[in-house]
Amino acid sequence: VDSAILNACPGYRATHVKAQGSSFIAELQLTGAACNVFGNDITKLSLDVVYETGVFSLFCSMGYVLMMFL
Numbered sequence: 063v064d065s066a067i068l069n070a071c072p073g074y075r076a077t078h079v080k081a082q083g084s085s086f087i088a089e090l091q092l093t094g095a096a097c098n099v100f101g102n103d104i105t106k107l108s109l110d111v112v113y114e115t116g117v118f119s120l121f122c123s124m125g126y127v128l129m130m131f132l
Contacts, residue, residue, distance in 0.1 A: 063099055071097035084113040
């Protein structure tokens with residue numbers, strides 16, 4: 063992928079950020095027009111990060127789809 067195309071992509075803005083103990087949640091909103099470089103960009107996401115004994119889990123939900131990254 064051409065780096066100039068990636069650099070022109072808008073990215074996301076985090077809102078409703080809450081950190082408590084070992085967890086962190088936020089809502090992510092695409093800040094401009096979608097680039098769709100790696101597929102369709104999703105305009106709104108919900109982010110949930112939990113830190114557990116040296117490992118962290120990242121949950122990113124969009125509608126009924128839930129992805130977990132370890």
